[in-house]
Amino acid sequence: MPVEEFVAGWISGAVGLVLGHPFDTVKLLGFFKGMSFPIASIAVVNSVLFGVYSNALLLLTATSHQERRAQPPSYMHIFLAGCTGGFLQAYFLAPFDLIKVRLQNQTEPRAQPGSPQPRYHGPMHCAASIFQEEGPRGLFRGAWALTLRDTPTLGIYFITYEGLCHQYTPEGQNPSSATVLVAGGFAGIASWVTATPLDVIKSRMQMDGLRRKVYRGVLDCMVSSVRQEGLGVFFRGLTINSARAFPVNAVTFLSYEYLLRWWG
Numbered sequence: 001m002p003v004e005e006f007v008a009g010w011i012s013g014a015v016g017l018v019l020g021h022p023f024d025t026v027k028l029l030g031f032f033k034g035m036s037f038p039i040a041s042i043a044v045v046n047s048v049l050f051g052v053y054s055n056a057l058l059l060l061t062a063t064s065h066q067e068r069r070a071q072p073p074s075y076m077h078i079f080l081a082g083c084t085g086g087f088l089q090a091y092f093l094a095p096f097d098l099i100k101v102r103l104q105n106q107t108e109p110r111a112q113p114g115s116p117q118p119r120y121h122g123p124m125h126c127a128a129s130i131f132q133e134e135g136p137r138g139l140f141r142g143a144w145a146l147t148l149r150d151t152p153t154l155g156i157y158f159i160t161y162e163g164l165c166h167q168y169t170p171e172g173q174n175p176s177s178a179t180v181l182v183a184g185g186f187a188g189i190a191s192w193v194t195a196t197p198l199d200v201i202k203s204r205m206q207m208d209g210l211r212r213k214v215y216r217g218v219l220d221c222m223v224s225s226v227r228q229e230g231l232g233v234f235f236r237g238l239t240i241n242s243a244r245a246f247p248v249n250a251v252t253f254l255s256y257e258y259l260l261r262w263w264g
């Protein structure tokens with residue numbers, strides 16, 4: 001099984017992540033505070049995504065990464081491989097994402113003197129507390145919503161990327177850096193725009209159960225969110241998600257492509 005894609009996925013994800021971190025922590029005070037936990041998580045998650053995607057394409061089309069420029073796979077195969085990558089990475093992402101959401105939702109770090117102590121002191125303490133209070137399965141709270149969010153939208157991610165590269169690159173050649181940046185940026189936007197409705201639901205499921213359980217499942221969460229807040233609830237965070245998605249995924253794809261070319 002070719003492993004370069006796993007490693008390239010890891011490194012390129014980390015590069016994208018450093019750029020996107022200020023958007024992710026816009027609610028907090030220190031912009032680059034706490035980078036080590038997200039770097040560790042992207043190492044696992046992005047390498048699973050790109051590694052599975054590329055190996056799924058290898059299974060479906062019997063072409064390696066290098067051969068795919070000359071013999072481009074069909075969009076159906078690209079979509080299926082992207083969905084497979086998205087589906088599998090969701091299970092690796094689930095605990096990391098849960099911890100991120102729980103930590104970002106504590107407003108206490110900015111606390112005034114005299115206000116209550118934050119519930120979680122950091123990522124490791126958060127993981128340990130969830131494990132103790134909610135059991136090992138607690139670490140996968142919201143994983144189903146996350147899977148529903150990521151499976152189709154990562155298919156869309158790779159279709160957009162490959163489609164735009166194909167459109168702006170002469171037959172059989174590698175796409176230019178500018179093309180990779182723009183295609184990667186729009187792939188990120190297309191994927192995040194379509195993922196935002198379930199992203200809202202996913203985060204609510206992840207916060208559920210902290211004090212008492214409110215939702216019976218993904219559908220119940222959707223229905224009660226719409227009832228209380230209207231359809232607009234599905235577009236919460238759309239602007240910030242898209243603004244973050246362009247630079248993050250532009251540099252993710254650029255470094256991914258260059259690492260693979262460099263390794264031959």
Ligand SMILES: C[N+](C)(C)CCCC[C@H](N)C(=O)O
Nearest residue numbers: 150153154191192195245248
């Ligand atoms: C599928 N969904 C849009 C949710 C995620 C896309 C992941 C791409 C990249 N790691 C990023 O954080 O933008």
